[in-house]
Amino acid sequence: MSAVIPVSHLQTLRMNIYRFNPSIDDKPYMQDIDIEVPTDKDIMVLDALHLAKVKDPSLSYRSSCREGVCGSDGMNINGKNGLACIMPLSEAIKRNKLTLRPMPGLPVIRDLIVDMKTFFDQLEKVQPYLITKSKNPEKERVQSPQERESLDGLYECILCGCCSTACPSFWWNPDKFLGPAALLQSWRFIADSRDEATEERLDDLEDSFSLYRCHGVMNCVSVCPKGLNPTEAISNIRNKLISRKGS
């Protein structure tokens, strides 16, 4: 990993980073780390983290693709969840300070790394895969272009967890409320013309908590790094649940 930025104009940026190593720390604390960032070009928050890690190699965070595809580096950047790899410093910095915390609502494993088990447990409940009952066709299950289009804005989710961990209902009932990410995936398969388990999927969402704990706060829409709209997906499922009641 190279942490050298070949530029001549540098300025100091103070990063304020959440630190917690349960094997040595009694409780979490915030650490200031000063780094030199270029003034003549924008870098991403992840680049700044790499620079901070050079100063303090014990700093821990997840990252992989560094281009907003893998969803590894979701974190709370100056109070708002986002992906560090696609968040430019120019957008993130407030008053020449950058405060980084782990995504809220999930247990911290270390520093900016959270335990996402609860998040993936909820995703598992919505069975995020095609369920078919009819006999397999010879080649493939075909879709019209219009049917395929209805999945736009749904299949792009990278499961970074930014939305669910920004949702107060998920903080309060993480074991009962599925959260925006899982519900977006649920709608992705309910809306899929090839899926044949719509009724079963809706039955699973009929209780008071799984879906109906969404209060329309819309933090999920505000923070989604892919620009998706889980609130709309939740609303679509709710409409489907209500309309089948009347039929």
Place this chain on the structure above:
Amino acid sequence: MKFLESGTNEFLIIRACALFMFLYGVYLIYFVVSNPGMDYLLWKSFFEGLVIKVFSTLFLISFAVHTWLGTWAIGSDYFTPARLGGFSKIVYVSYRFICFLIVLIVFIWSLIIIW
């Protein structure tokens, strides 16, 4: 699934009650605005009609159901083990008891006044 364990039923009931209370409120406001020189006698005679008594009772039922379901939703959001740890159960039960008492007192007291 039982009727009252259905999120869809709760969702519809809460909104139906809210809609009814809204329409009742609009009608009351309309009555007040359309009678500019209204005095106590007119107000009293208005509430003595059988139809308005029935609708006021329906309003009270809507209020009780809406409040009961609404405060349950608020309580089960805020008073959870995730927020309050081991105290959540006692806080939640106390909160529900207080809500029940308030709704019951308001409901019965209002019924006595109306009828």
